Amino acid sequence: MENIIKAERLKKNYSSFNAVNGISFAVKKGEIFGLLGPNGAGKTTTIRMLTGILKPTEGEVHIGKYNIQKESMEARQIMGIVPEMADAYIDLSAIRNLLLTGELYGIEKEKSIKKAENLLKMFHLYEKRNQKVKTFSKGMKQRLILAMALMNDADILFLDEPTSGLDVESVRLIRDLIRKFNQEGVTIFLTTHNIKEADLLCDRVAIMNYGKIMAIDRPEMLKSVIKKTSSVEVAFKNLVEEKVFNFKEIIEVKKMGDKFQLYGNKMEDIILFLINHSQKTNNEIISLKILEPSLEDIFVKLTQKNENF
């Protein structure tokens, strides 16, 4: 499948600070691609360079067949953008915000009105279309901003932390709509620090930290890289101390409330050890779970690795 976003050796320096440090990646047409990283990793700077808001210090970005630096208007015409913490015009009504977006993208008035009304219905905002946005909740505003990004029938949607700080209902609706638009052929590029969201939505994720891409692959492939360090979660009827897990196959012990998470390579041996311990000490095991590595484990592993550099 053809690449619709291509970033090459992208760099952004602010005086002596390197916000983004020579990253390269490509996003395929029709993908949901997630850029995952902690706060300050360089995700927002990256998305701003991809959308032409910021000029890179070095490197190039291609959106479809357009070079964003040289043909920014043509490139923006095929994009929909939801910047981080963006807001709509609070003194305008919901429909006026959408129609303004339509005008900014050069959409004919009649087509714009029809599109705006459809989007308002889809985002459950039709009943409030004539209300000023200042009366909207945060979730309603975010839905409206997402609807604004869809006014121009974009080929690519750039979403910077689209569900950050929203209520559960809005998060679900937005995620469902992201999937729906993706199924209709829209490529989605989203940044998030929500690992679960990336795992639920993305076909591929790039993990970013300190302005660099640490890993880039399908979520399941990334998880398989550290599969050998699976873990067991165990809870005993009588509380135990960490030192009881002194066993050669256990390489790390983490206390999680009244439970322990035990990391190791040979799960069978660790489970046998736990059963033996339970019988010997007459302390019943009340919960035992084998945990597969999560995207969070990979994220922590990769970001910690970078910190140690």
Next chain:
Amino acid sequence: MRIFEQLKRSFAITKKDLSIYYLKGSVIIQGLLIPAFVFISFILKREMSLDMMIPGLLGMALFFAVSAITPVITPWETRMRTFERLVSSPVYLWAIILGDIMASVLFGLFVVSFIVLAGIILLGVEIISFPLIFGTIIAAFCFSSLGTLISAPPADKPSDIMLIASIIKFPLIFISGVFIPITEMGVLKILSFFSPLTYYTDLARYSIQGTSYFSPVVDLLVLSVFTIFLFVIAVKWHEKSLDKRF
């Protein structure tokens, strides 16, 4: 075609600005009252004829009305997180700035038309002339471009920009022959040549009194040069500060 399309999108920004920032009772009343009060406070107890007073009031009213809100739109929208959406849409920065300028120009012309009407109806001053109409439009673009130039530093607090605006705008009023004719300014006269307001006030004096310091052609020409210069500098500075704005 591309420029025409950009101008259409620019006008969408004008409409947005008018409905959000300008077409509000308080703003319209302030647009009329502030220049009137400042002017009255300065001419009180001074012997000033009507045909001397009206051009000054006209100049001040246009200057205040047009440059009052333009400086705060960009910092306000940066703060409200709407500016990033605007600059990420397929509209050039010059077209965004032009949209802001056009809104203030329309507002300024509306305010000035009140003063012109009051001058004609209440005071019987003959005001309307082609150079004045043409000059008022150019001057409105010029003062508004100055306003957008003031908003170029990457601040997101409108109060910071308001301070800069006051530091620049108030001295300009005093050196532009609004209260004292240029001929009576002595050596300070040289300073007045650097203010675009000087040329508009001079043009207004010509239209009402029939005499002026410069010829109307010079006034119109210098105002046009100031307008282009301030607009280009404003766009360039906004482009430069965009990186630091977010």
